[in-house]
Amino acid sequence: MPAIHVFSEIGKLRRVIVHRPGREVENLTPAIMKRLLFDDIPYLPIAQKEHDALVRILQENGAEVLYLEQLTSQAIAAGRIKSAFLEKNLQEAGQASGAIHDALKEYLLSLDTDRMVSKLIEGVRKNELDVKADDLVSAVDDPHYPFYIDPLPSMYFTRDPQASIGEGLTINRMTFAARQRESMFMETVTKYHPSFARGDFSVWRNRDHQTHIEGGDELILSDHVLAIGISQRTCAAAIQDVAKKLFVDSGQSHFDTVIAIKIPENRAMMHLDTVLTMVNFDQFTVHPGILDAGGKIDTWTMHPADNAQGLTISYSQDLKSVLKNALGVSELDLIPTGAGDLITAPREQWTDGSNTLAIVPGVVVTYDRNYVSNALLQHHGIKVIETVSSELSRGRGGPRCMTMPLIRDDI
Numbered sequence: 163m164p165a166i167h168v169f170s171e172i173g174k175l176r177r178v179i180v181h182r183p184g185r186e187v188e189n190l191t192p193a194i195m196k197r198l199l200f201d202d203i204p205y206l207p208i209a210q211k212e213h214d215a216l217v218r219i220l221q222e223n224g225a226e227v228l229y230l231e232q233l234t235s236q237a238i239a240a241g242r243i244k245s246a247f248l249e250k251n252l253q254e255a256g257q258a259s260g261a262i263h264d265a266l267k268e269y270l271l272s273l274d275t276d277r278m279v280s281k282l283i284e285g286v287r288k289n290e291l292d293v294k295a296d297d298l299v300s301a302v303d304d305p306h307y308p309f310y311i312d313p314l315p316s317m318y319f320t321r322d323p324q325a326s327i328g329e330g331l332t333i334n335r336m337t338f339a340a341r342q343r344e345s346m347f348m349e350t351v352t353k354y355h356p357s358f359a360r361g362d363f364s365v366w367r368n369r370d371h372q373t374h375i376e377g378g379d380e381l382i383l384s385d386h387v388l389a390i391g392i393s394q395r396t397c398a399a400a401i402q403d404v405a406k407k408l409f410v411d412s413g414q415s416h417f418d419t420v421i422a423i424k425i426p427e428n429r430a431m432m433h434l435d436t437v438l439t440m441v442n443f444d445q446f447t448v449h450p451g452i453l454d455a456g457g458k459i460d461t462w463t464m465h466p467a468d469n470a471q472g473l474t475i476s477y478s479q480d481l482k483s484v485l486k487n488a489l490g491v492s493e494l495d496l497i498p499t500g501a502g503d504l505i506t507a508p509r510e511q512w513t514d515g516s517n518t519l520a521i522v523p524g525v526v527v528t529y530d531r532n533y534v535s536n537a538l539l540q541h542h543g544i545k546v547i548e549t550v551s552s553e554l555s556r557g558r559g560g561p562r563c564m565t566m567p568l569i570r571d572d573i
């Protein structure tokens with residue numbers, strides 16, 4: 163089996179990457195949480211229990227669960243790149259040189275590799291180090307700001323900084339500075355981890371770009387169709403870039419259809435998977451808030467072509483018929499989040515009621531708190547496995563965001 167094999171959103175989940183929330187979450191304060199993309203501070207011991215419960219569900223249903231920080235640490239050991247990995251992190255964390263850089267480097271290198279990797283995620287507080295500021299960079303450092311290295315509290319949403327597509331992945335340039343370092347970990351894994359050493363996968367797009375794309379916007383609808391959100395986090399240029407790459411490398415990619423779907427740019431709906439996820443061959447959850455009064459939404463479908471752009475584009479506002487055509491199904495069941503109720507829909511969308519993780523066709527993992535959406539899914543014949551969600555949901559992501567599939571069975 164190649165290192166990556168994901169040709170659907172719903173094929174039986176076999177191998178998946180997660181990150182158990184750690185002390186980075188306890189490094190949030192009201193003063194910095196907004197910038198670090200949190201609306202509240204999760205209670206860590208409960209968040210960890212909830213995360214462990216999610217992992218157990220995945221394992222009991224036949225998935226192998228891998229932890230991103232362990233993979234990173236193994237990759238660093240295999241590549242003997244501890245110092246280089248640290249240096250790159252320091253640079254991107256804004257500590258490229260000077261006395262602070264030197265003190266951080268000495269301190270972090272003295273830790274064993276596992277601990278160093280965790281520490282780069284948790285963040286480094288100023289009171290952990292004793293720095294003699296004998297250079298300008300260090301002298302002008304703001305003494306009231308508590309961190310030398312910011313925490314990465316969104317790290318448990320492993321879906322976003324990297325996303326599998328077919329037998330490859332995108333390693334993403336993240337939109338906000340708060341998350342930019344996150345994709346460095348998977349970049350290192352794909353370069354140095356023994357499980358990726360056969361090179362039997364493609365990097366469709368790496369993190370060295372100026373335009374942004376995030377995995378929450380990347381949906382694998384079938385073995386030849388992708389849907390990608392144009393959103394707060396993903397721009398048209400990046401989508402077109404991925405489409406071209408997939409079309410040109412068609413020998414390896416199989417993908418001949420990319421549907422760009424424009425969703426509102428706001429905090430609650432930062433990615434396509436917060437408002438639209440696939441739960442079965444012909445069934446999706448959809449947040450009614452993305453459709454206008456006439457039930458319309460802007461979509462552009464791209465196919466490969468022998469022209470200067472290398473692709474054709476067709477525009478439509480009829481999401482249902484676009485999806486039906488692309489998937490070759492005669493009927494499509496769009497199941498509204500919160501049963502489409504004026505209050506329940508936005509409330510449950512806020513806690514990721516639309517963010518389902520399919521583990522086989524027709525079986526999804528969802529947060530227990532979104533009980534109206536869950537009941538409706540069941541009513542539509544979907545088997546719903548509920549997972550506990552009081553604290554995890556405070557990070558604004560659900561079961562799909564917290565899981566990055568590496569292998570799914572074909573359907």
Ligand SMILES: NC(=[NH2+])NCCC[C@H](N)C(=O)O
Pocket residue numbers: 198199200316319321322341377378379432433435436557558559560562563
């Ligand atoms: N695929 C997703 N919807 N991910 C949710 C990410 C939440 C994270 N706090 C952020 O704002 O970036």
